Amino acid sequence: MKPRLKFLLVVVVLSVLCSTTAIAGVELTFTFWGDALEARVVTQVCEDFNKTHPDIRIVPMHIPQYLEKISAMIASGNPPHIGYLVESRVIDWAESDILVDLATLLQIDPDPIITNKLPQLCWWYDGGTKLAGVSFAAEFMITYYNKDLFDKANVPYPPTNPEDWTWEKFVETAKKLTFDKKGRRPGEPEFDPNNIVQYGAVIGGAGTSPWVLYPLIWSNNGDVVDETGWETKLDSSETIEALQKMHDLIYEEHAAIAPAAADAFPSLNVALQTGQVAMVLDGQWAMQEAAELARESGMRFGVAPLPYMKTPVTGVEGAPIGIFKDAIKDEETLQAVWEFYKFVQNPEHVLEVIRSGLWQPTTLEWYTEEEYINKWLNPDVHPEEYREAVVEYYKYARAYPNAYLRNIAEINTIFTQEMSRIFYGQEEVAKVCREAAEKIKPLLAGRCDK
Amino acid sequence: MRKQGRELRRHERKWGILLALPGILGYFLWVLGPTVVAVFMSFTDWSLASSPNWIGQQNYANLFNDFIFKKSLFVTFYYAIGSVVATLVVSFFWALMLNVELPGRSLFRTFFFIPSITPAVAVAMVWLTLYHPQFGLLNHILKSIGLPALQWIYDEKQVIPAFIVMSTWTIGYTITIFLAGLQGIPEYLYEAAMLDGATWWHKLRHVTIPMITPTIFFNLLMGIIGALQGGFTQAYIMTSGGPNYASMFYTYYIFLTAFQYGKMGYACALSVIMFIITIFLTVLVFRTSRYWVHYEAM
Numbered sequence: 001m002k003p004r005l006k007f008l009l010v011v012v013v014l015s016v017l018c019s020t021t022a023i024a025g026v027e028l029t030f031t032f033w034g035d036a037l038e039a040r041v042v043t044q045v046c047e048d049f050n051k052t053h054p055d056i057r058i059v060p061m062h063i064p065q066y067l068e069k070i071s072a073m074i075a076s077g078n079p080p081h082i083g084y085l086v087e088s089r090v091i092d093w094a095e096s097d098i099l100v101d102l103a104t105l106l107q108i109d110p111d112p113i114i115t116n117k118l119p120q121l122c123w124w125y126d127g128g129t130k131l132a133g134v135s136f137a138a139e140f141m142i143t144y145y146n147k148d149l150f151d152k153a154n155v156p157y158p159p160t161n162p163e164d165w166t167w168e169k170f171v172e173t174a175k176k177l178t179f180d181k182k183g184r185r186p187g188e189p190e191f192d193p194n195n196i197v198q199y200g201a202v203i204g205g206a207g208t209s210p211w212v213l214y215p216l217i218w219s220n221n222g223d224v225v226d227e228t229g230w231e232t233k234l235d236s237s238e239t240i241e242a243l244q245k246m247h248d249l250i251y252e253e254h255a256a257i258a259p260a261a262a263d264a265f266p267s268l269n270v271a272l273q274t275g276q277v278a279m280v281l282d283g284q285w286a287m288q289e290a291a292e293l294a295r296e297s298g299m300r301f302g303v304a305p306l307p308y309m310k311t312p313v314t315g316v317e318g319a320p321i322g323i324f325k326d327a328i329k330d331e332e333t334l335q336a337v338w339e340f341y342k343f344v345q346n347p348e349h350v351l352e353v354i355r356s357g358l359w360q361p362t363t364l365e366w367y368t369e370e371e372y373i374n375k376w377l378n379p380d381v382h383p384e385e386y387r388e389a390v391v392e393y394y395k396y397a398r399a400y401p402n403a404y405l406r407n408i409a410e411i412n413t414i415f416t417q418e419m420s421r422i423f424y425g426q427e428e429v430a431k432v433c434r435e436a437a438e439k440i441k442p443l444l445a446g447r448c449d450k
Numbered sequence: 451m452r453k454q455g456r457e458l459r460r461h462e463r464k465w466g467i468l469l470a471l472p473g474i475l476g477y478f479l480w481v482l483g484p485t486v487v488a489v490f491m492s493f494t495d496w497s498l499a500s501s502p503n504w505i506g507q508q509n510y511a512n513l514f515n516d517f518i519f520k521k522s523l524f525v526t527f528y529y530a531i532g533s534v535v536a537t538l539v540v541s542f543f544w545a546l547m548l549n550v551e552l553p554g555r556s557l558f559r560t561f562f563f564i565p566s567i568t569p570a571v572a573v574a575m576v577w578l579t580l581y582h583p584q585f586g587l588l589n590h591i592l593k594s595i596g597l598p599a600l601q602w603i604y605d606e607k608q609v610i611p612a613f614i615v616m617s618t619w620t621i622g623y624t625i626t627i628f629l630a631g632l633q634g635i636p637e638y639l640y641e642a643a644m645l646d647g648a649t650w651w652h653k654l655r656h657v658t659i660p661m662i663t664p665t666i667f668f669n670l671l672m673g674i675i676g677a678l679q680g681g682f683t684q685a686y687i688m689t690s691g692g693p694n695y696a697s698m699f700y701t702y703y704i705f706l707t708a709f710q711y712g713k714m715g716y717a718c719a720l721s722v723i724m725f726i727i728t729i730f731l732t733v734l735v736f737r738t739s740r741y742w743v744h745y746e747a748m
Contacts, residue, residue, distance in 0.1 A: 067709050075498040075714075089499075092712045096499040208690060260604030261584040409710045413518075413691070420693035424604055439517065 025055035026336040029327070030344075031073075031083035033066040037288075041353045042344075049343050056336045074098060079324035081337050085123075085133050087319050087402040088409035091448050094125040094132035100323035102131040105338050113346050116364045120399040123320045124449040133320025134345060137359035139284045140397055141204075141215050141314045142390055143170075143307065144269070147300040149198070149278040153177055158279070158304035160388035162312040162396050167219075167245060170279075170307035174200025174255035177278035186254045198275060199257040203246055204268055204282035208259065210415055212281045212306070214400060215315040217242045219308035224415060224440070229405050229447035234415075235430075235437035242309055244429045247422055259423045273299045281306060283317065284390065287357035291381040303382075303389045305396070316397035318362065321345065347376070357381040360390070367394045406445040414439050485725075492718035499712060509719035518698060519720065526700040528610050530677035533617035537673055538666065541621040545628030546658075559629070566622030574687040577616050578603075603689050606696035613684050613697065617677075624669050631665030632658070663743040671735055678728055700724055 032042050039062045046060040063069045067086045073079050074093075085093065093099055106114060114134060121135035143158055143165070150157055155176045159165050177200035178185055180192040204212045217223060222239030225232055233239055250256045257277055262268065269286055271277040273293045280286075290301050306314045323341065328334045347354060347361035354361055355378040366372040373391060382390075401408050418436035421427040492509055494502035513519050548559050565573065580587050581602035589599040602612045639657050648656070659666075681699030685691045691698035691706075700720070708717035 071498045071709055071712075088710055089712055092497060093499050096497060098499050208692065258583075260601055261582070263604065407711075409706075409712075413706060413710075416690065417692050417695050417698075420606075424601070424693040425606060442515075 025057065026333055027057045027059060028082065028333070028337055028340060029059045029061055029080040030340065031061045031063055031066070031070060031080040033063060033084060035358075037356060038353055038358065041350055044352075045344055045349050048349065049340055053339065056339065058340055074324070074326075077326055079326050081327040081333065082321060082323050082341060084136070085320045085322040087317075087400075088412070090123055090132055090320060090322070090402070091125060091404070091406055091408065093322070094123070094130070095448060098325055099132050100325055100328060100334070100337075101126075102133065102323070102341075103129065105334075105341075106131070109338065111342050113342050113363065117345075117362050118316070118364055118367070118394060118397070120316050120397055120403075121318055121320070121362050123403050126448070128449045133322035135318030135320050135362055136345060136350070137318045137353075138362050138397075139317045139360060140390060140393055141212050141281065141306050141317075142284055142393070143304040144272060144280040144282060144286065144290060145302050145304065146272050146275065146278055147302050149177060149275055150302075153179075153278075157302055157385075158307075160304060160385045162305035162308070162314075162393055165305050165307045165312070167307050167309045170201070171249055171253060171255060174249065174279060175253055176200065178255045191254075193254040196254065196257075199277045200255040201249070201279040201281065202257045202262045202268055202271060202277045203249075203259070204262075204280060205259075208263055208416060208420070210400075210412055210419075211283055211315060211317060213243075213246075213419060215306055215313055215398070216246060216281075216309070218311075218313045218315075218398060219306070220245070220310050224401065224411065225405060225444060228450070229401075230444055232437045232440050232444060234440060235433045240430050240433050243419075243422060243433065245309065247426075247429055250423070251426060259420075269293050272301060273297055284360055285358060287381065291357045295380070301383060303386050305389055305393050312396050314393060314397050315400050316394075317400055317402075347372075351376065355381065364394075367391055404447045404449040406448060407443040410443050411440055414443075488718045488721055491715055492722045494715045495713075496715040496718075497712045498708075498714050502715060505715070509716045510723075512716065513719065513723065518695060518703060521695045522698045522700045522703040525610065525696065525698055526678060526681065529613060529617075529681055529699065530674060532610065532614035533677045533680065534670065534673040536614050536618050537621050537624055538669060540618045541624035541669070542628055542666075544621070545625045545632055546654075548625065549629060549632045559625075562625055563622035565620045568620075570683040571687055573616075573620065574683050577619075578688055581612060603697070604693060606692075606694045609689060609693070609697045613681065616684070617680070624673070627669055628662070628665055631662045635661045660744050664745055667735070667739050667743045671732060674731055674735065675728055678724065678731075 030046060032039075034042065043060045043062065046058040049058055050056070061080065061083075066084070067089070070079070070083065070086070071089075079098070085099075102114070117134050118138060121138060123132040123134070124130065125132050145158060147157065153176060155173060158170070158173065175186045177198065178196060179198045181195040181197055182190075182192070184191045186193070203216070214224070217239050220238050220242035222236055222242045223233045224239075225234075246256075250258055257271070262271065262277075265271045265276075267286070267289060268277070268280045268282050269290045270293070272280050272290070287303075290299075293299055294301055305312065321341065321344065323334075323337050328337065343349060345362070347363055347366050350359065353359045354376045357378070361367070361372075361376055363372075366376060373387065377387060377391070401411070405411065414436060418432055418439070421432045422429055491502060493504060493506060495505050495508075496502035544562060548555060548562065552558075579585075581604075583589060583599060583601050583604055586602070588602065593599055601608055603609045635658060639661065640653055643653050643657050679701055681697065682701040682705065685697050685699045685702035686705070689697040691702055704717050704720045704724075707713050707720060
């Protein structure tokens with residue numbers, strides 16, 4: 001036993017020595033979430049950075065139950081140096097003064113990687129003077145469709161120009177792609193709405209998440225709150241009308257699948273692939289899975305902008321990356337974190353996730369300049385119309401209230417629960433909107449960016 | 451001799467305390483400590499991100515205006531009553547069945563225990579497909595025998611009954627405890643009953659059930675405590691508390707308040723209220739137990 005103990009002791013001492021000698025320069029922790037591919041690529045980004053920056057060592061921390069863990073880290077006074085910020089918590093964290101104001105760093109070092117970000121992806125606070133973070137990925141809400149189902153029904157594909165894809169056209173297209181057991185369409189004699197085998201469309205997350213609902217409401221000039229963030233517009237005629245149109249598409253026209261049935265699909269792409277639904281309104285994040293299904297099953301899928309009612313618009317989602325004040329002990333650390341911030345925010349360094357279809361780039365020239373667009377569009381993933389339908393769609397993309405509205409997490413809970421009364425319970429739209437507006441009123445506390 | 455005995459006792463005491471120490475320390479550090487802190491924090495506006503400020507009973511006063519709090523309390527009680535009764539009845543029934551001398555009995559016992567050791571998220575995923583309104587197995591069965599299809603967890607009136615049905619699936623532990631109770635009933639009582647000409651029903655009614663009341667009492671108590679804290683996985687994975695707050699379980703609401711809304715102080719107040727309710731119900735069940743629990747001959 002004794003020689004073995006001695007040997008163990010030597011190993012322990014040596015490993016301690018090795019680990020302490022490795023920590024030369026600044027060591028920084030970077031926390032993030034994401035699926036296996038995202039985790040691998042982001043970890044790789046850290047390693048690439050470490051190779052090119054010998055004085056700085058980034059320790060990547062992939063955390064699956066992110067919100068709980070990061071909250072505990074913040075509460076204990078040990079936040080990471082830099083990390084993904086949970087969308088629903090950003091405003092509160094920023095206003096609690098636990099984040100470094102990036103605007104001050106940009107004043108000293110206006111690096112184009114950060115200054116050229118899409119403005120919708122910048123999370124401003126303190127009346128728009130301070131910057132809490134910038135999104136590391138962008139996700140537009142778009143229309144996915146199964147080309148085979150369109151061809152079979154002899155229906156033209158949705159247009160790629162956002163201005164042309166009106167709600168009326170969308171409803172008409174959806175009706176033409178809805179069939180009951182005997183092949184009859186809505187509006188045809190003896191159409192049986194109880195035995196529909198193929199639906200024209202599905203509104204992703206109707207009744208369970210606001211991602212698609214918000215832009216469709218915005219497109220009818222409605223909204224949850226007004227421009228100031230102090231008044232609710234949930235009970236406005238525009239909002240009610242938009243929701244009524246969505247409700248009618250499902251329950252009157254029978255051209256879209258009810259959310260109760262749609263929610264239970266493993267994913268909406270599966271509904272698309274198995275031919276149960278011809279068009280899906282969902283986030284761009286589903287592109288990666290759609291492409292995988294296309295490769296495996298030979299599904300031919302296409303993409304189009306989101307349909308609109310009065311004004312073409314879509315939502316853009318993307319969690320920001322922030323720097324935590326408590327972890328920054330000195331100027332040297334701050335400089336090191338900022339170096340990494342610029343590195344990880346460069347779409348060039350996360351190209352694999354972008355080319356897989358999971359993310360869209362965040363920097364403006366990646367949407368406008370040929371050279372950059374060619375870098376990220378992947379013919380194995382992005383369908384041919386993607387460029388016109390999605391890349392050029394950036395001008396119509398609007399940030400979600402996560403980025404500016406105080407108490408947004410509570411407002412979103414109430415919004416989705418109340419929407420389920422319309423989309424699951426089929427209650428009267430105007431009544432639900434009036435009651436929901438009353439419930440939201442006590443939570444309104446303005447915008448942090450104005 | 452006496453000296454040696456004293457030595458031994460001292461030796462045993464030392465080791466006894468030493469070996470129990472991790473458990474005792476763990477309890478103080480990880481259970482009692484956080485409980486006391488949570489009670490303290492319930493009087494503050496702690497948001498996790500900033501330091502807590504003392505705000506007195508403000509959090510408790512706010513509960514009265516919080517419609518989601520009231521709804522979640524109702525939902526949780528509704529679920530608790532339903533699932534405790536259903537779980538007790540169903541697991542007692544299966545324990546009786548599994549107590550019968552039959553070939554392959556241990557195999558059946560294993561089958562009934564498997565769902566209890568399956569990860570809760572996996573169980574939730576399986577039930578999600580079973581409850582699918584259009585392609586789910588349950589609606590398929592209903593339709594095939596001519597009954598109308600249900601919306602299950604996607605309807606605000608059906609969601610809690612659906613979760614109660616689901617709760618009767620993971621009853622392995624309760625069955626095991628019932629089985630142990632059943633096997634502790636002395637055989638001579640049944641023999642005596644038989645001599646008196648008792649039928650199966652008489653034996654169940656006058657021997658088995660009275661003799662097993664301590665086990666029922668234990669399972670009832672554990673069931674109530676468990677059910678009041680239950681529903682989190684279902685709400686988190688399957689329904690997000692919907693539709694229309696109909697599955698906004700208390701624990702899920704605490705989670706939303708603490709982490710999504712960053713109102714840790716308020717979440718602590720919510721937890722304290724549930725703690726008080728649980729203590730009250732536990733005392734109530736204990737108090738009533740003397741009228742219906744029989745400890746004779748056990």
